[in-house]
Amino acid sequence: KRQPIAIEKIDLSTFAEVKDKDNELSDQARSNRFLVAPSELIGAIKNAGHREGIPVIEVNPANTSKTCSECGAVNKELGAESNWTCPSCNAEHDRDQNAAINIARRAEEKLKKTDENTK
Structure with missing residues (x-):
């Protein structure tokens, strides 16, 4: 598939x-x-x-680079740094990789909702 x-x-x-x-x-x-x-x-x-x-x-890409892909916390204090540590769970992130993970997860959720609505 x-x-x-x-x-x-x-x-x-x-x-x-x-x-x-x-x-x-x-x-x-x-x-x-x-x-x-x-x-x-x-x-x-x-x-x-x-x-x-x-x-x-x-x-929607809103906050995908600021949302921790480990725990889901949004780091509202994040500036333009490309690497950051989540203040909630201490996970370390590359901003672009973190955003990509969150975008993929949002797409999976959207796809699941679409699949559920077509059943």
Whole structure:
């Protein structure tokens, strides 16, 4: 059985060309011009999944890097650090790996709910 693909549900409005008070593109909008259009990338992933019969599940990424994948506590004090220790259970995390684990779990939960609703 092929495994589902879990991806962040990206708010594409954050990639809009935001202009500042002088009607100039903001630095963020300027740098976003050099990225692959997020909607095209998401579309390509979904199309490939559909073609291959692999479910693609979008999940809300809110707090996935700040939520301990061991105990579920949310570290609201976390700044921009890439590595952190959970204040509740002392588990050590790489922020990106931790977020990936939490995104995968959210996708599993969403898939289970979908399966339960189709029975």
